[in-house]
Amino acid sequence: MANYLQQFKLPDPFVFHRGGTISNAMLAYETWGALNDDQSNAILLLTGLSADSHAASHGPKDTAGWWEFMIGPGKAIDTNQWFVICASSLGSCKGSTGPCSPNPKTNQPYRFDFPDLTIEDIAHSTVLLCQSLGIQQLHTVIGPSMGGMTALALVLNHPGYTRHLIHLASGMASPPFSTAIRSLQREAILKDVNFNEGHYSADAWPEEGMKFARKIGMLSYRSAKEWDERFPRSLKKVPNQAFGTEFPVESYLEHHANQFIHKFDPISYLYLSRSMDWFNGNGYAKSGENPLKDKGLVSALVVGAHTDLLFPVHLQKELHALLLSSDSESELVIVDSIQGHDAFLVDKTTFTELVGRRLNQTMGSVCN
């Protein structure tokens, strides 16, 4: 994978939406396919909170990416047709600059001296990356989950920069229920004694906090219905201590949380998580006005899942209605996937069909 990882140096200084600057900042990114002569076949893929730039493998010897089934030659996002760009989010510490990167002024990690990160900053930095690649206008922005918010921030702040939008499992703002879940995740990390106000180290990692945060998050990633099918009612094991792990769902949470602990930087997690709760696309217009009006969007596909607890379907319906009353076409699809918020990562058949069909429908505007 490392062979394909590229770096884009952000302008110096990079100025944040809420104020504050950083120097020597960069984005780690990957691309698939080739940009055509008139740069009309570019797709920007914006990621969820914990994903990185490695959305798909670059060849048979490469490791699989997080959307491997979606992206590649002959796949729904056909890299024989499209030039696809995916960056690790600014602030994510998956190769891009974030709170655990060294502050050039001190040679120590920024930690809480990293400026307040917003979804708008993630959008802005990726627009700069695309422009550096010679792309005057994107054909399509695709954003699932946090990436859907980033896609909206791009449309709102960079009107006309994308013609089409594919918006999956996301919305114009986080509902209070989702903010509550993320708030408890942040609280679990912040109160871990090893977190130590951000001065943790590899030897004293806030493992318990990260683990608990992941478990809380997992309540919202799938659906109660999927868990009903996954876990039988019969008890699995006798715990070896009072109130030890006993129920199948407990083992499941424990296993997945343990896998996550060292995969993500704790402060990065806090910054990205909060940026989702801060984002409010509706705040871009006065009450009663349409924030998406005159943003140059030609068409949108908005997809939600009935079982999504984190971004429930009323958010996709709200976005679809805003798009319809703006100057954009819009198609709303609410899918029956039982995988909840994660459906876009798991329900391959449904999502490849939807994304593939939409790209084929809008391909007319590509000049090959």
Added chain:
Amino acid sequence: MANYLQQFKLPDPFVFHRGGTISNAMLAYETWGALNDDQSNAILLLTGLSADSHAASHGPKDTAGWWEFMIGPGKAIDTNQWFVICASSLGSCKGSTGPCSPNPKTNQPYRFDFPDLTIEDIAHSTVLLCQSLGIQQLHTVIGPSMGGMTALALVLNHPGYTRHLIHLASGMASPPFSTAIRSLQREAILKDVNFNEGHYSADAWPEEGMKFARKIGMLSYRSAKEWDERFPRSLKKVPNQAFGTEFPVESYLEHHANQFIHKFDPISYLYLSRSMDWFNGNGYAKSGENPLKDKGLVSALVVGAHTDLLFPVHLQKELHALLLSSDSESELVIVDSIQGHDAFLVDKTTFTELVGRRLNQTMGSVCN
């Protein structure tokens, strides 16, 4: 309230469903109304996890109970007609014997030496209480939430002891999603350094664990829809520290969790919480057979709410189907209340109408 609090001494020893015994154990309980001559007007009310015996006031100078709007002269559960009994659950430390009660053998609290508590033990102890009051058969058992499970344990283990069942916001077993939430609540308490393997004290109380457990629980008590209406999207305040309380829903969780910290004993909470995850009414019959067959139940009212995350409506549908295919009448009502699991405590109009109507319908079997 204390004037009306009565004590029932359990048989010595009291033998638990999963083994183990306790001595000198008692239940704290309250009653309303008068038992009629042939003991045919007795209603047993079984409580949710955190409620106590004080379901309603006993007069104008008494404090309000947790179901004040439901119980009293002229109310839906009309105490001019009915004799109502409500006990604090065995194990709950709201006056009844539980893990924080002194073990007569050591004069120290039982802590983890308290036997494994099951929903069946709570049901059994309340049946013994009712029998001690001279009640050969209950007219109706009413159980919301954990109380609904206790009511089912009563029907399954004490066939014929109640003629009617009113089952609210509960089910034959806990779905994995609810078990996961309760497991995380237990984990939050267990990992608090002040919990100290059960050897906490009033001076070193596991406040953080209890607070975090309550916050996690609150994710499941109401509904995302109710929170959408309760909390505006606009931000409320600037936090006074990095990642301090900022969003309205955070203040709400913080406020309610702080109120709960000292209202419940941590080990009692663990025991009662686990008993809900252990309960499996379906385990009373071989696969494919109906565990509720021949249990002597005449009729049941089963109520659920579309917005209940903890006991979703498929559980009430399952129970209703089991009742219909047993020898009982059953009516299923799924209400549109937006208050989620808490609807029975909050949606007064809907629940007083349902409970009142059902009691009036079945009153024919009372001999006044």
